[in-house]
Amino acid sequence: MNSSQRRYLFSKGIDQYFTDVYKAYRFVIRFFKEVIHPPFHFKEIINQCFELGLKSLPLITLTGFVTGIVFTKQSRPSLAEFGATSWLPSLISIAIVRALGSLVTGLICAGKVGSSIGAELGSMKVTEQIDAMEVSAINPFKYLVSTRVLACTITIPILGLYCGFVALMGSYFSVHKNEATSIVSFFHNGFSTITFLDIFSSLAKSIVFGFTIGMIGCYKGYNATNGTQGVGKAANQAVVLAMFLVFIEEVVIVQMANWIRDY
Amino acid sequence: MEKQEVKKDQEPIISIKGLYKSFGDKDVLKDINLEISKGENMVVLGRSGSGKSVLIKILVGLLSFDKGTVKVFGKEVDKLSGKDLDALRLRIGFSFQNSALYDSMNVRQNLEFPLTMNKKDVNKGEVKKAVEEVLEAVGLKEKINEMPGDLSGGQRKRIGIARTLILKPEIMLYDEPTSGLDPITSEEINKLINDVQKKYNTTSIIITHDLTCAKETGSRVAMLLDGKFEKIGKFDEVFDPKSSHKDNKEIKSFFDYNFIQ
Ligand SMILES: Nc1ncnc2c1ncn2[C@@H]1O[C@H](COP(=O)(O)OP(=O)(O)OP(=O)(O)O)[C@@H](O)[C@H]1O
Ligand SMILES: [Mg+2]
Numbered sequence: 001m002n003s004s005q006r007r008y009l010f011s012k013g014i015d016q017y018f019t020d021v022y023k024a025y026r027f028v029i030r031f032f033k034e035v036i037h038p039p040f041h042f043k044e045i046i047n048q049c050f051e052l053g054l055k056s057l058p059l060i061t062l063t064g065f066v067t068g069i070v071f072t073k074q075s076r077p078s079l080a081e082f083g084a085t086s087w088l089p090s091l092i093s094i095a096i097v098r099a100l101g102s103l104v105t106g107l108i109c110a111g112k113v114g115s116s117i118g119a120e121l122g123s124m125k126v127t128e129q130i131d132a133m134e135v136s137a138i139n140p141f142k143y144l145v146s147t148r149v150l151a152c153t154i155t156i157p158i159l160g161l162y163c164g165f166v167a168l169m170g171s172y173f174s175v176h177k178n179e180a181t182s183i184v185s186f187f188h189n190g191f192s193t194i195t196f197l198d199i200f201s202s203l204a205k206s207i208v209f210g211f212t213i214g215m216i217g218c219y220k221g222y223n224a225t226n227g228t229q230g231v232g233k234a235a236n237q238a239v240v241l242a243m244f245l246v247f248i249e250e251v252v253i254v255q256m257a258n259w260i261r262d263y
Numbered sequence: 264m265e266k267q268e269v270k271k272d273q274e275p276i277i278s279i280k281g282l283y284k285s286f287g288d289k290d291v292l293k294d295i296n297l298e299i300s301k302g303e304n305m306v307v308l309g310r311s312g313s314g315k316s317v318l319i320k321i322l323v324g325l326l327s328f329d330k331g332t333v334k335v336f337g338k339e340v341d342k343l344s345g346k347d348l349d350a351l352r353l354r355i356g357f358s359f360q361n362s363a364l365y366d367s368m369n370v371r372q373n374l375e376f377p378l379t380m381n382k383k384d385v386n387k388g389e390v391k392k393a394v395e396e397v398l399e400a401v402g403l404k405e406k407i408n409e410m411p412g413d414l415s416g417g418q419r420k421r422i423g424i425a426r427t428l429i430l431k432p433e434i435m436l437y438d439e440p441t442s443g444l445d446p447i448t449s450e451e452i453n454k455l456i457n458d459v460q461k462k463y464n465t466t467s468i469i470i471t472h473d474l475t476c477a478k479e480t481g482s483r484v485a486m487l488l489d490g491k492f493e494k495i496g497k498f499d500e501v502f503d504p505k506s507s508h509k510d511n512k513e514i515k516s517f518f519d520y521n522f523i524q
Binding site: 120123135143 | 320323325349350352353355357359360361363364365366367376377380381426427430
């Protein structure tokens with residue numbers, strides 16, 4: 001057997017998988033190590049909050065509003081069968097606050113923010129801009145990764161709350177047109193069933209989504225290889241993986257919230 | 264072998280001994296030995312893929328290596344980390360093969376970035392002055408507000424060099440400064456390299472395929488063949504038509520390719 005041939009613990013694919021997982025784990029650990037030590041690059045964090053957060057606002061507004069309207073319209077016939085359309089506001093509010101607001105924001109940001117970070121860092125990596133930072137004694141991880149992950153973790157929860165609000169407005173728009181409910185009674189009805197735990201778990205979810213999306217985008221971009229083709233691949237993988245993890249986290253956190261609720 | 268003009272009492276600025284580097288099972292550098300003393304312009308020639316870029320990336324700690332010792336300013340590069348490595352890197356200017364300008368910043372911001380990130384105590388006036396000075400040095404003052412994407416290849420190279428000069432390095436590493444440029448622009452870059460050496464009193468390594476560049480800028484040249492330095496010496500010695508061409512086909516074809524045209 002050729003001595004230069006590599007030996008694998010299991011097989012090439014499985015070994016590769018575990019190395020990748022370990023690499024990702026190291027990346028996350030490095031983030032926590034770097035983020036607590038100065039310098040902090042506050043200016044760049046704020047800059048990224050605007051870049052990543054503010055620029056997603058139009059899309060979130062549109063999607064949130066449409067989600068609210070459509071969800072209300074689709075729920076109405078079922079409730080009308082029992083003559084219970086007056087329950088619409090509370091039903092919708094529960095759905096939006098508990099799930100839709102943060103989930104819709106998470107998915108949209110996984111697409112928009114995840115791909116933009118993946119592509120940006122990926123192209124910086126393959127054109128040696130990251131190396132250029134390193135040789136001029138600037139820590140690229142701190143400057144590029146820490147700032148973006150923090151910006152995502154801060155802005156995506158805010159976008160999530162905003163999305164929930166816009167969705168409720170969309171829903172009110174539909175309810176007002178059909179049932180002529182006033183805004184006061186709509187929100188009074190809606191929020192009577194919402195608990196603090198609902199809002200808290202939804203916020204916690206958004207924070208986790210934001211962290212995940214930032215981290216995945218940065219990880220994929222920072223480790224891009226193979227020229228321009230690698231940039232596309234990094235952006236693509238960032239979106240797919242971030243969306244996948246957002247769903248997984250949604251399920252896990254909902255389950256945890258339910259345990260606490262029952263407790 | 265190689266002629267050492269280094270005075271014995273003067274420690275070389277860069278010293279590489281028995282350096283080996285491989286990627287997977289591909290050996291790229293095999294037993295590299297090189298000493299560069301202060302003020303020298305060392306030209307490294309070699310075919311595409313022979314490991315020239317890898318060599319200078321090892322010098323600044325961007326890549327690790329398998330065996331050997333690499334000393335810069337008397338310090339072993341692979342033993343440094345954190346603040347010490349940063350301190351070393353600040354004394355070295357690295358001009359990348361593809362310039363590696365920050366696409367999201369304009370020329371001014373590209374030049375300011377290394378300075379403001381590293382020196383917290385500089386004021387706005389000093390930064391402005393430093394930017395103007397290096398732009399003047401590379402002769403591109405009028406491009407200060409343009410984006411890198413709007414510059415030509417040669418201009419990008421020069422801005423890349425300016426960006427490294429702003430930290431006043433003692434060593435300059437040029438990765439193919441003239442590749443892909445027309446002869447006139449190449450000539451300008453050669454002149455720039457020589458000017459920089461005079462003005463900033465740097466020690467340089469210049470990687471190139473271009474023999475004109477080697478001849479004009481190099482105080483010594485080294486041929487990288489099969490992961491080793493085949494010849495090190497003055498340009499005229501390495502490319503002496505009477506001797507080296509005969510015993511080495513690669514050097515001959517290198518020479519012919521550059522000068523027949
Ligand atoms: N990060 C890396 N991973 C794997 N292989 C690499 C890496 N960097 C370089 N190599 C390999 O090392 C060899 C030398 O590469 P290097 O970039 O140093 O060549 P070069 O002499 O600079 O060539 P050119 O003149 O084309 O720039 C190449 O065969 C390349 O495939
Ligand atoms: Mg190269």
